[in-house]
Amino acid sequence: MEKKVLSIIKDTFELEEVQVDISQNNCIKWDSLNHLNLILEIEAEFDVSFDPEEIGDIKSASDILSLLKKRNIN
Amino acid sequence: MKHYIFRNTTLEPLFKSQDAEFSGYDDISDINTDADIFSWFYLLPYQHDMDVLVKQIEFYYQNIEMVYNRIPETKFFCIFTLHNPFGAPIKTGDFSLRNTIQNFNQNIIKFSDSRSNVKVIDISDFVSNNKTVDFIDWKYYFISQMMINPRLAKNFKGWFESQINAIISKRKKCLVLDLDNTLWGGILGEDGITGIKIGGDYPGNCFAEFHKSIIELKNSGIILTICSKNNKSDVLEAWDKNPNIIIQKSDISSYRINWNNKAQNIREIAEELNIGLDSMVFIDDNPTERELVKQVLPEVTTPDFPAHPYEFPNFIEKLVRDYFQTYNVTEEDLNKTKQYKSNSERSAFKKSFDDFDQYLRSLEIDILIQAASEFSISRIAQMTQKTNQFNLTTYRYSEGDIKKFVQDGYWVFTMAVKDKFGDNGITGLIIIELDESNKTANIDSLLLSCRILGKSIEVAFVSYILNKLKAHGIKEVNAKYLATAKNSQVKDFYEKIGLHHASEVKTDSSEKKYSLQLEDFGYKEDDIYNIKEE
Numbered sequence: 178m179e180k181k182v183l184s185i186i187k188d189t190f191e192l193e194e195v196q197v198d199i200s201q202n203n204c205i206k207w208d209s210l211n212h213l214n215l216i217l218e219i220e221a222e223f224d225v226s227f228d229p230e231e232i233g234d235i236k237s238a239s240d241i242l243s244l245l246k247k248r249n250i251n
Numbered sequence: 252m253k254h255y256i257f258r259n260t261t262l263e264p265l266f267k268s269q270d271a272e273f274s275g276y277d278d279i280s281d282i283n284t285d286a287d288i289f290s291w292f293y294l295l296p297y298q299h300d301m302d303v304l305v306k307q308i309e310f311y312y313q314n315i316e317m318v319y320n321r322i323p324e325t326k327f328f329c330i331f332t333l334h335n336p337f338g339a340p341i342k343t344g345d346f347s348l349r350n351t352i353q354n355f356n357q358n359i360i361k362f363s364d365s366r367s368n369v370k371v372i373d374i375s376d377f378v379s380n381n382k383t384v385d386f387i388d389w390k391y392y393f394i395s396q397m398m399i400n401p402r403l404a405k406n407f408k409g410w411f412e413s414q415i416n417a418i419i420s421k422r423k424k425c426l427v428l429d430l431d432n433t434l435w436g437g438i439l440g441e442d443g444i445t446g447i448k449i450g451g452d453y454p455g456n457c458f459a460e461f462h463k464s465i466i467e468l469k470n471s472g473i474i475l476t477i478c479s480k481n482n483k484s485d486v487l488e489a490w491d492k493n494p495n496i497i498i499q500k501s502d503i504s505s506y507r508i509n510w511n512n513k514a515q516n517i518r519e520i521a522e523e524l525n526i527g528l529d530s531m532v533f534i535d536d537n538p539t540e541r542e543l544v545k546q547v548l549p550e551v552t553t554p555d556f557p558a559h560p561y562e563f564p565n566f567i568e569k570l571v572r573d574y575f576q577t578y579n580v581t582e583e584d585l586n587k588t589k590q591y592k593s594n595s596e597r598s599a600f601k602k603s604f605d606d607f608d609q610y611l612r613s614l615e616i617d618i619l620i621q622a623a624s625e626f627s628i629s630r631i632a633q634m635t636q637k638t639n640q641f642n643l644t645t646y647r648y649s650e651g652d653i654k655k656f657v658q659d660g661y662w663v664f665t666m667a668v669k670d671k672f673g674d675n676g677i678t679g680l681i682i683i684e685l686d687e688s689n690k691t692a693n694i695d696s697l698l699l700s701c702r703i704l705g706k707s708i709e710v711a712f713v714s715y716i717l718n719k720l721k722a723h724g725i726k727e728v729n730a731k732y733l734a735t736a737k738n739s740q741v742k743d744f745y746e747k748i749g750l751h752h753a754s755e756v757k758t759d760s761s762e763k764k765y766s767l768q769l770e771d772f773g774y775k776e777d778d779i780y781n782i783k784e785e
Contacts, residue, residue, distance in 0.1 A: 209395075210263050213263075213391075213394075213395050213397075213401075214263075214264055214267065217264060217401045217402075217404075221402070226390070229390060229393065229394045232394060233394070
């Protein structure tokens with residue numbers, strides 16, 4: 178699952194490579210629009226729907242991973 | 252191709268990985284004139300005060316005019332229609348919003364009519380093709396001002412591309428068609444000219460409709476060609492002899508009917524017509540042939556072919572959408588409504604004529620009377636099976652029965668009717684048993700399809716046949732009416748055309764017998780109908 182999330186981040190942001198610690202702080206491509214695109218991709222890929230509050234709180238790849246784990250996706 | 256899009260909501264996810272630049276929300280101050288194509292893509296705002304909303308929409312239209320003046324005339328300006336995705340108005344009788352939206356849409360159409368670089372894109376076409384997904388996902392509206400559900404992004408992209416392709420006229424030019432199991436069911440070389448399935452019942456009716464859609468493409472400027480593995484002489488003969496084949500040889504600009512490989516044939520067709528391989532679409536039911544063409548001529552578009560003939564309507568719609576759409580409001584509208592047009596035009600016509608004969612004359616009705624042939628026998632049997640209302644005896648016959656009638660010297664005549672609005676095909680039938688030695692005839696069956704009634708065609712048809720019997724030397728005609736649950740509309744038909752009761756009418760009038768001395772019969776053909784016999 179982690180691999181899949183990282184590869185979605187990489188494709189959505191059109192990055193050369195992606196580190197597991199990627200976050201809004203260390204990635205300039207992670208702007209509000211790409212944030213939206215990323216959430217859409219993740220929701221579609223894992224067939225989940227995040228709450229608006231959760232979407233607002235997501236700042237990093239690990240935030241996404243823990244939200245998915247909360248939904249029993251591993 | 253670079254896009255510049257004026258917008259009032261978040262649209263970016265819909266145009267992902269396309270070269271598009273966006274205005275600010277509701278912002279017309281800035282414009283990038285380097286773009287190749289401009290669009291005005293506003294969505295109806297989520298606004299509860301109807302008065303404000305109405306003013307807002309009127310304001311949009313004024314803004315469009317201002318924006319237009321700043322777009323170079325050499326570049327396209329596409330204006331999206333507005334549509335109302337919101338339900339449940341509080342006042343169901345208040346049509347001000349609906350009218351305002353309609354006005355807006357009519358105004359932009361008018362605006363585009365007089366400006367060649369302005370085109371209208373109808374968002375409601377997209378909406379009606381994507382009914383299974385909610386147009387708005389409110390979560391995304393409230394977190395990111397998206398007025399269109401981002402789950403529609405993929406569909407939107409395809410739809411928008413086809414709209415733009417239609418506008419910049421990136422349509423394909425040429426259809427390359429296979430024959431066996433593509434334009435008709437079965438294999439001509441094996442099933443023979445009358446054995447192939449085209450016209451009549453399923454699946455022939457699917458192929459017939461398929462032909463008609465292809466003819467519409469031809470009428471819109473698409474070149475039709477044929478590439479088929481067959482004996483050329485067989486195909487030429489089928490064209491010549493099977494009247495159910497709608498796409499005629501004269502509709503075909505070029506053909507290769509031989510046993511050579513199809514890639515080679517298609518290349519030759521392209522050279523002959525002097526068109527690029529990339530402007531051709533190859534239609535073939537055989538996956539092997541498609542694969543060959545895909546591999547050898549990747550420039551040619553080779554779509555998959557439906558597994559069942561009943562899927563043709565969807566198939567052709569997709570073909571049109573993907574490859575053959577063109578922007579032309581009037582022509583497009585014409586094509587869209589053609590099916591309904593004939594009947595509604597006929598009745599509109601009827602209103603404008605006081606004199607019924609004059610109305611009939613204006614329809615330019617052609618009646619074609621033909622003796623049964625191998626091409627019409629299945630249609631004849633089918634008519635006896637299915638016609639209930641205008642059917643004097645309601646005898647049901649099989650194809651074998653009809654063939655036997657013909658062999659036994661019965662007169663079996665069909666009537667095909669067409670008028671200026673369309674061809675109804677074979678819609679009338681009469682079967683007459685002749686007794687040559689006694690010079691009498693008996694009308695065994697007489698039936699007409701209901702869709703041609705109301706024009707006195709039935710009288711002309713029967714009268715023509717009676718005249719023909721008279722000319723043949725027949726002195727007396729007998730006929731009968733057998734009542735069923737459904738044919739009461741014809742219970743007085745024979746009286747109407749001048750036949751007399753031959754015996755007492757049964758009290759329950761379930762059966763009436765008639766007879767007519769033909770020397771008393773004089774029907775003058777008039778010029779309302781153009782009756783021909785073949």
